[in-house]
Amino acid sequence: MVWYVAIALAIVGVGRLLRHMRKVEPERVEITRRELQYDNLPEGLDGLELCHVSDLHITTDPRNSAVVAEAIRSVRADLYLITGDLIHGPRGAAALETWLRDLTDSMRPAYAVLGNAEHKLRINTGAVVDLLRGLGIAVLNNEATVVRTARGAIQIVGLDDPHSGHSNPPLAYSNADPDMWTLVLVHSPEGILGLEGRRADLVLSGHTHGGQIVLPGIGWLSDNTHHSVGLISGWYDQDDIREKAGVVRGPRGLYVSRGLGTSGWPLRLRCRPELALLTLRRS
Numbered sequence: 332m333v334w335y336v337a338i339a340l341a342i343v344g345v346g347r348l349l350r351h352m353r354k355v356e357p358e359r360v361e362i363t364r365r366e367l368q369y370d371n372l373p374e375g376l377d378g379l380e381l382c383h384v385s386d387l388h389i390t391t392d393p394r395n396s397a398v399v400a401e402a403i404r405s406v407r408a409d410l411y412l413i414t415g416d417l418i419h420g421p422r423g424a425a426a427l428e429t430w431l432r433d434l435t436d437s438m439r440p441a442y443a444v445l446g447n448a449e450h451k452l453r454i455n456t457g458a459v460v461d462l463l464r465g466l467g468i469a470v471l472n473n474e475a476t477v478v479r480t481a482r483g484a485i486q487i488v489g490l491d492d493p494h495s496g497h498s499n500p501p502l503a504y505s506n507a508d509p510d511m512w513t514l515v516l517v518h519s520p521e522g523i524l525g526l527e528g529r530r531a532d533l534v535l536s537g538h539t540h541g542g543q544i545v546l547p548g549i550g551w552l553s554d555n556t557h558h559s560v561g562l563i564s565g566w567y568d569q570d571d572i573r574e575k576a577g578v579v580r581g582p583r584g585l586y587v588s589r590g591l592g593t594s595g596w597p598l599r600l601r602c603r604p605e606l607a608l609l610t611l612r613r614s
């Protein structure tokens with residue numbers, strides 16, 4: 332009898348846990364606010380607000396896309412920076428178009444790079460790029476651009492996805508100005524391995540989803556990278572990057588978002604979806 336009760340309670344407990352992981356935690360978008368201090372930041376850029384959007388994984392199954400849209404609408408930033416994996420699966424582009432049409436006015440100006448989800452088989456990568464550009468989102472495919480904000484100019488280098496082998500740092504930097512303060516967008520933190528000796532004051536990445544499932548006492552199970560650099564979520568300074576990834580003359584700072592959507596199993600545990608609001612500060 333005691334065994335039956337124990338088994339019944341265990342089944343109820345597992346059911347509740349799965350419900351939390353599938354329905355509750357993915358809906359709890361956390362707006363992370365952080366100030367990033369730089370002694371080399373041009374004076375005019377002090378206070379520049381960056382909204383980092385990553386790993387939306389929009390599909391025909393709406394999952395948490397409504398709360399993600401609500402979170403994006405609730406913030407104001409000078410620049411919106413999207414670090415790939417906007418779609419999930421072959422029908423993702425159509426779903427993304429519907430979702431973005433109501434939202435792009437709330438996220439201007441926006442700059443994006445592609446993730447591995449946009450390079451998968453059966454995905455028309457060019458059509459996704461055209462869709463984004465048609466909605467006023469600039470896509471940087473291994474290229475650099477200078478953005479003139481009300482606070483001053485900032486250089487953005489956009490690398491195509493390194494996880495699927497499309498990143499080309501020499502090409503991306505071929506027209507970059509080494510004397511300008513430089514923000515790099517790259518889907519996966521693996522991308523920093525190609526930044527040795529290149530100017531990167533701040534790198535924004537995603538892809539890891541912060542592990543997506545973080546077990547008590549164990550931590551994250553996978554960072555979903557081919558070349559694990561142990562940079563799973565949050566802020567890493569130059570020393571962290573040197574120690575973990577062995578990149579000696581690499582980026583001065585890296586922020587890895589936990590992302591907003593889910594991939595693989597659509598579950599999250601102790602790893603809420605994240606919309607990062609980063610403020611640049613001159614120290």
Ligand SMILES: [Fe+2]
Nearest residue numbers: 416446447538
């Ligand atoms: Fe990814």
